[in-house]
Every structure is written in structure tokens, then in C-alpha cells.
Amino acid sequence: MSIILNNISKSYNKVKAVDDISFEVKPGELFGLIGPDGAGKTTLFRILTTLLIQDKGNATVAGYDVLKQYKDIRNHVGYMPGRFSLYQDLTVEENLNFFATIFGTTIAENYDLIKDIYVQIEPFKDRRAGKLSGGMKQKLALSCALIHKPKVLFLDEPTTGVDPVSRKEFWEMLKRLQQKDITILVSTPYMDEAELCDRIALITNGKILQINTPGAIIASFPKKIFKVRSFNTYKLIEDLRIYPDTHSAYPFGEYLHFTPKSEAFRPMDLTKYLEERQHKEIEVKETVATIEDTFMDLSKANE
Numbered sequence: 001m002s003i004i005l006n007n008i009s010k011s012y013n014k015v016k017a018v019d020d021i022s023f024e025v026k027p028g029e030l031f032g033l034i035g036p037d038g039a040g041k042t043t044l045f046r047i048l049t050t051l052l053i054q055d056k057g058n059a060t061v062a063g064y065d066v067l068k069q070y071k072d073i074r075n076h077v078g079y080m081p082g083r084f085s086l087y088q089d090l091t092v093e094e095n096l097n098f099f100a101t102i103f104g105t106t107i108a109e110n111y112d113l114i115k116d117i118y119v120q121i122e123p124f125k126d127r128r129a130g131k132l133s134g135g136m137k138q139k140l141a142l143s144c145a146l147i148h149k150p151k152v153l154f155l156d157e158p159t160t161g162v163d164p165v166s167r168k169e170f171w172e173m174l175k176r177l178q179q180k181d182i183t184i185l186v187s188t189p190y191m192d193e194a195e196l197c198d199r200i201a202l203i204t205n206g207k208i209l210q211i212n213t214p215g216a217i218i219a220s221f222p223k224k225i226f227k228v229r230s231f232n233t234y235k236l237i238e239d240l241r242i243y244p245d246t247h248s249a250y251p252f253g254e255y256l257h258f259t260p261k262s263e264a265f266r267p268m269d270l271t272k273y274l275e276e277r278q279h280k281e282i283e284v285k286e287t288v289a290t291i292e293d294t295f296m297d298l299s300k301a302n303e
Contacts, residue, residue, distance in 0.1 A: 002027045002152050002183035003048065007057035010043050017043040019206040020057070025185055030178050032197035033187040034295070040206040041187040042082060045156045048185070049079045062151045075103070078145035082157040084137045088130030092121055092140055095129055096147060103148035113180065114143045117173055135166030142173070146182075153177065155186040159193065171196050191292035202295050209298040214291060221289035221297065223247065226267065227255040230279040239277050243270065248300060257293055258284075 003025035010018040018040045025031040033041050046052035048061055050070035058065065064072040086095045096118075100106050111118070121139050124132065129140060138158060145153060155174075159167040171193065174184055186197070194200045195214045202209040202217070210217055228249075230236045233256070240249035240258055247259040258270070267284040274282050 001025060001060075002029070003031075003059070003061050003185060005044075005048075005057065005059045008044070008047060008054050008059055009056040010040075010047065010052065010054050016206050018047070018054070021203075021206075021208055022057075023201055023208065023211055025183060027183055028178060028181050030174060030184045030186070030196075030198045032194050032200040033185065033203055034189075034191065034194045034200050034291070035187075035203035036189050038205075039203045041203060042156055043206075045079070045081075045154050045185075045187065049077060049154055050074060075148075076151045078148070078150035078153045080141050080145045080153075080155045080158055082160060084129075084141060086129050086137075086141060086144060089128060091126050091128055092132070093125040095140060096143055099144040100147045105148050107147065110147055110149050113149055114146050116176055117146075118143050134162050135169070138162055138166065138170060142170075146177070150182065152183045152185070155184065157187050157189065159188065159190065167193070191290065191295065194291045200291070202291075202298060204295075204299050204302070207302065209295070209302060217291055217294050218289055221294050223259050223297075224263075224265070225287055225289050225293055226258045226260075226270075227252065227283075227285050227287040228258045228270070229255045229281075229283050230274060231281045232279065235277075236274070236279065239274065239279070243273060245270075248296060250296060252292070255283075257287070257296075259293075259297070 001024045006022050008021045047054050050066055050073050061073050062076045117139050121136050159170055199213050201211045240246055245260045245262050247261045249256050249258045270284050271282050
């Protein structure tokens with residue numbers, strides 16, 4: 001296995017950031033760590049990249065122990081933290097040369113690995129990194145993380161704050177990197193990105209809720225789910241939450257996703273209830289569950 005975690009825990013004073021987490025990532029796998037801010041994703045990344053020492057448990061990356069062989073791990077992994085952390089006063093080319101030199105290599109030696117990414121920012125190679133757009137900064141950071149040809153790549157929320165087009169391009173780049181036998185562990189708060197991973201771990205409050213393929217996690221959703229809307233969305237939320245047959249109700253785009261408690265639920269009964277509460281333009285339709293729906297359901301069960 002490229003990454004192995006056994007019962008990893010980490011606390012900050014009385015706050016348990018990571019709570020007894022175990023999972024494995026296979027060689028060449030694109031594995032997603034999916035959860036909201038504060039779930040424990042960054043703490044896990046910092047432990048696995050030897051920047052933070054766990055309180056309990058053990059872990060290996062590329063066959064090396066995170067405590068006993070941390071220097072070996074640093075030579076074999078690439079890490080792209082959530083915040084842009086390159087030298088903003090250096091140019092694009094200077095940043096890349098700097099990181100290549102640290103690892104005893106050159107841009108030319110591993111150019112084939114970063115070519116698809118770097119060609120997009122090469123026209124701006126003399127521009128200071130701090131003057132780049134969000135998408136360009138992202139591509140430069142990824143190039144710097146790859147320049148020494150790592151076995152394992154850690155990407156901590158790499159698409160946060162990036163426009164939709166750049167997000168799509170970034171994930172296409174990750175798929176191409178996979179074909180070069182690089183194991184990728186990526187974290188994201190975006191549930192739609194979860195479906196692009198080979199396997200995902202849903203995490204919240206420092207605990208893993210479920211690990212499986214995106215398709216299997218969606219298929220595990222245990223109930224029927226309905227999309228509901230009316231003219232007054234705020235009142236709709238309030239009224240659904242006091243409806244006797246409501247298991248859960250939360251915003252989902254222009255609709256609310258509603259899950260009933262009863263298997264005998266009938267949409268016409270909910271429509272009648274909403275009409276009695278003066279709702280207009282009511283729509284209640286059965287829909288297909290998403291990873292976000294599964295995450296919400298598992299989170300509710302673990303409260």
C-alpha cells in the first residue's frame with residue numbers, strides 16, 4: 001500500500017481534530033478525503049507529510065514510517081497545502097528552479113512529468129508568483145510539488161477559491177498524473193469532486209463515516225429522497241422541519257432535499273400539508289441520492 005494509517009489520533013488541547021482514523025490507499029489510486037472545514041483533513045495531511053506528530057497510532061507513506069523515517073518520506077512525496085505557500089516575490093520560473101534544486105534535480109530532468117501543466121503557465125514564467133491568478137497559482141504549486149517526481153502526491157483542498165473552469169482542468173490533470181503511477185490523496189469540501197475519485201473517505205468531526213467507491217456510497221443511501229420547492233424557500237424549510245414525517249430536510253440548489261421517516265410516505269400528503277400552510281408553486285418529486293445526501297445522512301446518524 002502507498003499509504004497506511006492505523007488508529008491515528010490528534011488533539012489540540014481538548015479538541016480532538018482526528019479521532020482513531022484508519023484507512024489504506026493503494027498504489028496509483030486517486031483517493032479523496034471528503035468533508036467540511038474543520039473535519040480534520042488538514043491535520044491528517046500534516047501528519048502524513050511529517051509536519052505534525054500524531055498523539056496515537058502509526059502510519060506509513062511509500063513504505064516509510066512517518067516518525068522513524070520522516071526524511072525518506074520528504075524525498076518521496078509532493079505536498080500542495082491549502083493556502084498558496086510559494087515565494088510570491090519570486091517569478092514562476094524562479095520558484096520552480098528553487099524547488100528542483102532543493103531536491104537535487106532540474107526542470108529539464110523531470111519536464112515530461114509537469115509538461116501538460118507547465119505549458120499553461122510558461123508564457124508567464126517571468127511574472128512574480130504573487131501576481132498570478134488563482135488558477136495559475138494552483139498550476140504553479142502543482143508543478144513545484146511534482147518537480148522531483150514523487151511517488152505520492154498530497155493535495156489539500158487544491159480547488160478551493162478557484163473558478164469552475166480551472167477546477168475542471170485541475171481534475172483532468174490529476175487523471176493524467178494517475179496514468180504516470182503517482183498515488184494521489186486529495187481533500188476537498190466539494191461533494192461533486194468526490195465522484196471523480198477512485199475511492200473516497202467521508203470525514204467529519206475527526207471521524208471517518210464511510211470509505212468506498214463513490215458509486216457504492218451513493219448506492220448505500222438507505223431511504224427514498226425527494227426534491228421539494230415552493231415560492232417561499234425559507235418558509236418551506238421551516239415547515240418541512242416540523243412536518244411529522246420528516247427525517248431530514250436541507251437546501252440543495254434551487255430545491256430542498258427531503259427524506260421521509262415512513263416508507264409509506266406519499267408525495268400528495270406532503271403537497272396537501274404545504275398547501276394548508278399557504279405555499280404556492282409546490283413541487284414534490286422523487287430524485288436520486290448524491291454523495292452529499294449520503295454524507296448528510298451519515299452525519300445525522302453520528303450526531
